[in-house]
Amino acid sequence: MNSPGGSQASPSSAKTAASQSLRPVTIAQIRKSSQLHSDADWMVDGHPIGQITVVAELYEQKVYTTNRTFYIDDGTGRTDAKMWMDTPDEQKEKEWRGIPFNKQPVYVRVTGSIKTHNGKKNFHASNIRLVKDPNEVYFHILDVISCNVILQKGLPPRPGQEPQSGTTVQGSQNAYAIQTRAPNIASMFSPLADNVVRYLAGQMSNPEGSFVGDIAKALNADGMELSDTVDRLIDEGHVFTTVDDSHIQLAT
Known part of the structure; x- marks a missing residue:
């Protein structure tokens, strides 16, 4: 509500x-x-x-x-x-x-x-x-520190790349780019999580997100297991709630 x-x-x-x-x-x-x-x-x-x-x-x-x-x-x-x-x-x-x-x-x-x-x-x-x-x-403390450092100084360079300068709100790639990048659905924490992410990836055109009840029906998933899975996906930043707590969208 x-x-x-x-x-x-x-x-x-x-x-x-x-x-x-x-x-x-x-x-x-x-x-x-x-x-x-x-x-x-x-x-x-x-x-x-x-x-x-x-x-x-x-x-x-x-x-x-x-x-x-x-x-x-x-x-x-x-x-x-x-x-x-x-x-x-x-x-x-x-x-x-x-x-x-x-x-x-x-x-x-x-x-x-x-x-x-x-x-x-x-x-x-x-x-x-x-x-x-x-x-x-x-x-969580280390996660906060890591996010702040990336926002201030940019991403660490990959092998062979030049170090990036500090990022700004309009910077090319920042901490939000890491958090909102489409997750690796082949390495989620459970098969149900994989299926939820795949389902959401196919519904990206809907700005209001997907209703959890529709996801349960589409995946024929147990309600309690799906609820726990969605909570963890939210906590880890893979999905977020949209119009209310029962509609979710994939972080892209």
Whole structure:
């Protein structure tokens, strides 16, 4: 469910490389992000961002009828991430997606985008999951550093190539080119993931993306397995959500 009153991307911004990428960031970068106008890409350190992912400690959550609010801290700052969804009263204070309800601090990976609501900047979460491997926390930190270095200094040269200069928003090849390049579908993490990516590759002409239910029917896939596969594809930046959480598109 989309946040009521949240800003929507314009048709032009929806086609930018940034809007079709998944960039690892820190909460400090989210807090410092800015936007030239309501239809423009959000910017961090002079570079546009679209979908973002954060790994942080979840120290509190509040559950309302129409949304869940997660309060997170990654050591660089604190923020809240809202996931718009309906929750029955009897489910409000129970474990959800393996995430305990305010029992002890845990780490989570949150994926989503920055939107505005009533003039206030919000982290609009499209997916959240429990971090079970502590190495994922350190991996995310290194991933953020790697992305920032590539954006500032360019890609490392291939054998026989001259080093590239620093990239700009209009640079020929930048970190977003890496993130949005069509994935190697022959080496995905599961056969179902391969099939999902192949299916999406054949539906690129649809700007609204593909409905997950249609993918399940086309692939004759188990709903729970497909959901887990799509979540991982989103987390790894191979696909992104479009008009809502049930429509996805291949990052190209």
